[in-house]
Amino acid sequence: MKKLVILILILLICPACFAEKKVEKISLQEALNIALENNIDYQSSKMNIDKAINSVKAANRLQNPEINTFFNIVDIGRGNPQTAGLSEKIEIAKRDARKKLAQSNLELEKQNLDYVKFYLKMDVREAYVNLVAAKEILNVLEQRRKLLNDLLAIAKKRVAADEVEEIDVIQTEIALDQLVIQVNTQKANVKSAMYNFNKAINANNTSGVQYDAEDDNFSDKEDFIALLSPKPLAKLPSFDSIKESSLKNRYDIKIAEQQIDVAKKNLVYVSRQRVPDIEIQGGYGFMTKGMSESGSFTNGAYAGANIVNIPLFYSYGPEIQNAKTEVNQAELHYLSVKNKAINDLNSAYEKFVTAKINLNYYNDNLIKNSKDMIRVAQKNYASGKASLTTLIVMEQSYRSIVAGYTYALADYYNCWIEFLREVNSENFDLNEESI
Numbered sequence: 332m333k334k335l336v337i338l339i340l341i342l343l344i345c346p347a348c349f350a351e352k353k354v355e356k357i358s359l360q361e362a363l364n365i366a367l368e369n370n371i372d373y374q375s376s377k378m379n380i381d382k383a384i385n386s387v388k389a390a391n392r393l394q395n396p397e398i399n400t401f402f403n404i405v406d407i408g409r410g411n412p413q414t415a416g417l418s419e420k421i422e423i424a425k426r427d428a429r430k431k432l433a434q435s436n437l438e439l440e441k442q443n444l445d446y447v448k449f450y451l452k453m454d455v456r457e458a459y460v461n462l463v464a465a466k467e468i469l470n471v472l473e474q475r476r477k478l479l480n481d482l483l484a485i486a487k488k489r490v491a492a493d494e495v496e497e498i499d500v501i502q503t504e505i506a507l508d509q510l511v512i513q514v515n516t517q518k519a520n521v522k523s524a525m526y527n528f529n530k531a532i533n534a535n536n537t538s539g540v541q542y543d544a545e546d547d548n549f550s551d552k553e554d555f556i557a558l559l560s561p562k563p564l565a566k567l568p569s570f571d572s573i574k575e576s577s578l579k580n581r582y583d584i585k586i587a588e589q590q591i592d593v594a595k596k597n598l599v600y601v602s603r604q605r606v607p608d609i610e611i612q613g614g615y616g617f618m619t620k621g622m623s624e625s626g627s628f629t630n631g632a633y634a635g636a637n638i639v640n641i642p643l644f645y646s647y648g649p650e651i652q653n654a655k656t657e658v659n660q661a662e663l664h665y666l667s668v669k670n671k672a673i674n675d676l677n678s679a680y681e682k683f684v685t686a687k688i689n690l691n692y693y694n695d696n697l698i699k700n701s702k703d704m705i706r707v708a709q710k711n712y713a714s715g716k717a718s719l720t721t722l723i724v725m726e727q728s729y730r731s732i733v734a735g736y737t738y739a740l741a742d743y744y745n746c747w748i749e750f751l752r753e754v755n756s757e758n759f760d761l762n763e764e765s766i
């Protein structure tokens with residue numbers, strides 16, 4: 332009773348907590364647009380640009396002045412002026428180096444943002460494909476359940492006509508019961524894939540909308556355009572041409588190059604700390620009648636200059652050595668990124684080539700032959716030329732091939748997305764001989 336009261340109170344306070352989320356079906360392109368506009372992580376990353384711009388402005392600053400006063404009290408003031416003025420520290424060879432360092436960091440943040448944007452698009456595309464694949468596998472299982480129900484009806488008729496034993500009905504019912512478990516599991520997989528799709532979009536919205544893929548299967552995709560992928564029969568350019576283009580355009584390599592530039596500019600800035608600065612002073616001085624040796628009021632201006640920050644006791648050696656080490660580390664990191672990129676590109680290229688071969692083999696051979704096989708098997712069982720066991724085996728083989736085809740399609744799309752990740756190009760054209 333207590334739990335029921337609590338549940339009612341929660342329902343009255345927050346009825347939306349129990350409301351079913353609105354599901355909105357969107358295309359892949361719409362998903363990409365929503366992600367770019369509303370993705371929380373991407374919005375946060377864009378703020379780094381504003382921070383970097385402010386850092387450039389801060390690096391271009393002039394030092395704030397200081398107000399100086401000097402007053403002598405009682406007898407010590409006789410013959411000495413009282414002063415009030417300003418002093419300003421002028422940096423020598425530091426401000427320009429600091430500004431260039433900040434600008435280099437700004438360029439690094441811009442490239443990081445491009446990298447985040449690109450990978451966001453790839454994540455959304457991959458999640459969309461996985462969701463469509465999960466829905467199509469569920470559709471395959473539902474079709475199989477329909478087929479088994481049809482077989483069950485045929486088996487019952489033949490048992491009633493004393494054409495076959497009752498074991499045919501039992502065998503079909505067992506197959507149906509086993510299929511129910513697979514269907515339930517796949518329904519959960521579809522929900523999980525939908526959550527992952529929304530996780531990839533990660534939209535900043537308060538409406539509670541749950542996004543779903545507009546496409547429910549791959550079967551109707553003859554031109555592959557809707558999923559932003561090339562036709563399986565499209566010719567793939569040579570690996571050497573792809574590698575050459577990729578090494579020029581990869582975001583991680585560009586970022587590594589920019590990190591070298593940042594490290595070098597930081598070394599210049601740190602080294603400039605050894606250069607002494609100049610401090611200039613100026614102001615107004617006066618002596619009252621009582622303090623003046625002439626017995627009259629005197630006044631005038633004063634000016635002075637100091638050389639400050641002379642690297643006599645400390646010459647910034649450790650900071651400079653660390654900055655040199657950071658340059659060496661950045662250069663090594665660049666070589667490492669480049670070497671790994673070549674290996675990753677090789678791997679993605681081989682996987683995509685294999686995925687193309689497998690998908691084309693399904694299209695050219697397995698799908699057509701398996702459809703012919705199940706059609707003949709159903710006809711033979713209905714006419715009494717084949718046993719139910721043979722038909723169920725054939726049916727399981729057919730559905731296995733159909734499911735395998737769906738997985739091959741999903742693998743093809745995902746391998747294409749992985750290939751795009753490695754070439755770092757969203758609109759790679761397979762029809763171009765030289766990239």
